[in-house]
Amino acid sequence: MKQVEKTKENLEMCNCLKCPSYTTSCKIKEMPHNMMDMLKGIENIEGLENLFCAYTKSRCIDEDKGCLCNVCRVHDKYDLEDGHYCIVDGGFH
Numbered sequence: 001m002k003q004v005e006k007t008k009e010n011l012e013m014c015n016c017l018k019c020p021s022y023t024t025s026c027k028i029k030e031m032p033h034n035m036m037d038m039l040k041g042i043e044n045i046e047g048l049e050n051l052f053c054a055y056t057k058s059r060c061i062d063e064d065k066g067c068l069c070n071v072c073r074v075h076d077k078y079d080l081e082d083g084h085y086c087i088v089d090g091g092f093h
Ligand code: SF4
Pocket: 015, 016, 017, 019, 020, 021, 022, 052, 053, 061, 066, 067, 068, 069, 083, 084, 085, 086, 087
């Protein structure tokens, strides 16, 4: 298990936006924050409402409706063992 890097490449591989736990209301609520954060630069921000294994858990998602981490290429690349990083902090932070 390795520290997941906060990179665009990893963000592109992340499945969170396709995940049923990432509800439409959270997507709408967090979209402006995410856009602002992306402008600051993905490596320079403390939290992002996406790529949760590299950042912290979500401030919006609070219910487990399934997880796509175990079929994610980031999960493979960094030998991650868990999932649900939006609800439970992964232990890197
Ligand atoms: S961390 Fe897992 S449960 Fe949470 S949004 Fe991403 S894929 Fe879904």
